[in-house]
Structure formats: C-alpha cells, structure tokens
Amino acid sequence: MKLSARNQLPGKVKAIDVGVVTAEVVIALDGGGELTAVITKKSVENLGLTVGKKVYAVVKSTEVMVAID
C-alpha cells in the first residue's frame, strides 16, 4: 500500500504503554530524536508491535505545525 501521507520516518519502537482503549508508542527515530504516537490498543496488537521492532512514524502533512524559538 502506498499512502498519500508524505511524512514517513523510520525508527524502532522504544516503549509501549497500553491503556484500555488507546496505547502510547514511543518511536526512536533512526535519525535521532523521538516521536510519540497515540493509537488504539487493537492497532498495537494488529501490527504486532513490540519494543525494538522496526517501524515508520507516519503523519499527514496537514497535522504538522511549525514553531520557532
């Protein structure tokens, strides 16, 4: 599947914190830095996410903001 969302950064799962409905997945980016994703617990199960697994953080461009110091 090829997706319109243009932001796809490779990394590894660093931590997973599972709640009742949602889960927080911390991704250590290959280029350094981290991105935290909040997805459903079921998606964590469907993707078989575990700490250390290679993943992509994916973000739709309209969801990215820009900040300056």
Added chain:
Amino acid sequence: MKLSARNQLPGKVKAIDVGVVTAEVVIALDGGGELTAVITKKSVENLGLTVGKKVYAVVKSTEVMVAID
C-alpha cells in the same frame, strides 16, 4: 510557551510553496529525513519563515500513526 504536543523535532526550512490560503513547508530535520507541513499562508508570514530558517516540526501525539513493512 510550553506546549502539550510532545513531538518537537528541530530542523531547517528547505522549501516553501505558498498557495492562496495554505502553504507547504518542507523541513529538513537535523537528524536526517524531512517532514512536510501544511499551514496557513498567514502563519508563514507571522513566523517570518524563509528557506534556511531554524524551526521545529511539531505534531500532537494523537496525529502520529505507526506502520510496518
């Protein structure tokens, strides 16, 4: 200002493409890779964004998806 959005990746503006209402801002991340943001043209002006300017790409955690190969 300190923001609840936990994803704040440093980079430099690589390209700006301005439309009538929105603008596309490509950010070259310091760690490698790019993130594209679609924000309003007025925000580009308010922040004084120009190519080469140091910025942060900011994303709310609920907007980040996870993908696997």
Added chain:
Amino acid sequence: MKLSARNQLPGKVKAIDVGVVTAEVVIALDGGGELTAVITKKSVENLGLTVGKKVYAVVKSTEVMVAID
C-alpha cells in the same frame, strides 16, 4: 506497508480538484456514498491519481466523530 490506521475503505476516484498547494479528491466508495479527502497536490502526483483509479480512503480512528439525528 501495513498501517495502524484502522479505517481503510475501498473506492474509486470520482473527481479531483487541484489547487496551488492542496487538492480535493472525491472518492466514490464501493459500498456506496462518498468521502472527500484534502491532500497535497504533490501527493496526487506521487500516487498518480486520476478519475476512475481504484483507491482506499484511509482515516485514523481518533479523527472519526459520531453523530445522531
């Protein structure tokens, strides 16, 4: 690529309206009804979208609201 976004509805592109930065893509769902997507013009080009092409409308669960009459 397998994505955490659980909402992936099959359909065909019914119409594309291209602006300077963004584009509006109307998808006629196989099950009936339509979904309109606003994505970047570059994504329309990257995906080679044309009227009639088979696509999926993809939506992150946190972006879906529920309404009643």
Added chain:
Amino acid sequence: MKLSARNQLPGKVKAIDVGVVTAEVVIALDGGGELTAVITKKSVENLGLTVGKKVYAVVKSTEVMVAID
C-alpha cells in the same frame, strides 16, 4: 445543526469499548465496511450510544488520506 465536515456516512453502532477517558466505537456502515471512532467516554454518554443505534460517522476532509495498492 449543519456542519462543514462533508463526510457523513450512515451506519449502526456495532461495538463500544469504553476506557477511562476515551471509548472506541465501531460503526457498521450501511453501505458495507466499518469505521472505528475514538471519542471521549462522555460523548458516548451524551449521545446515548448503544449497540444497534443508528449513527453517522463524520470526518473532516483534511483528515482523510488516500492510498493505492
């Protein structure tokens, strides 16, 4: 109330999974297929959502992505 969000697909609640703050609502679309929504537990209560209830899945166009095989 008439809403700017152009994507409003009719269906029936198929399942509700309630967490502490959020809840997952699976909607079986009248046209076939499903959409999963993550909304607050309070919205589930405010709308009186129960399995079988007729609802609409509502999505803002800027939140819809497009994918191809």
Added chain:
Amino acid sequence: MKLSARNQLPGKVKAIDVGVVTAEVVIALDGGGELTAVITKKSVENLGLTVGKKVYAVVKSTEVMVAID
C-alpha cells in the same frame, strides 16, 4: 444532528478568504477572541457562509492542545 465533538463555541463570521480548494474562515467568538478555521471552499458554499453570519466553531477534543506560559 447532534455531534460527539464536544467543543462548539458560538460566534460570528468575521472574514472569509477563499482559495482554489480551501478557504480560511475567521470566527469572532461571542465570548471574545477569534478562532480561524480552514475548511473546503465547497463547505463555505454549502453552508452559505458570509461575513456576519452566526456560526459555531466546532473542534474534536483530541485536536485541542494545552499550553502554558
């Protein structure tokens, strides 16, 4: 229609800036302050939005961030 999105603030349209695909609508809130919405041009037409019209700014709770000074 009753919507799960819990944030519905009353106001009046203060300005509309129409692009090719999207439009920017500035809403002067009844309680003071402004909210800017980026919606499709077609939604502006469907809702018959004009300067001075009474409207509601509607935001899904998962889209609201919190900041401190």
Added chain:
Amino acid sequence: MKLSARNQLPGKVKAIDVGVVTAEVVIALDGGGELTAVITKKSVENLGLTVGKKVYAVVKSTEVMVAID
C-alpha cells in the same frame, strides 16, 4: 516558542480526568465557554497541570470546523 497554530485561547483548567494513557482537560475560557482537550497523561505531568492553572487552548486551523443552526 512561537507556534504556527493560530488559535490560542486563554483560560483556566476547570477539571482533569486522568486515564491510563490519555487525560481529559476541561478549560474554562476567559471569554466564557469551555474547551475540552484530550492529551496524554504524560503531557499533563510535564506541564504540571492542576485545576485553576492558567493555560491556553491551542488548535491548528485545519482542525476547526464550522457549523450553522
């Protein structure tokens, strides 16, 4: 930090409801009315949010919808 998100409304925290991963923060706006935010529990901790604390509700313009009666 100065942010591209143009919607920043001042208020005070009225209530916080903490789940396992996410938390719901109700903000009483200075101009009247309320906005509810769903953010991560860790952001509540990072920002030191407590009832009565002065905050801003921040929303990206592409996340704001418009409704009419």
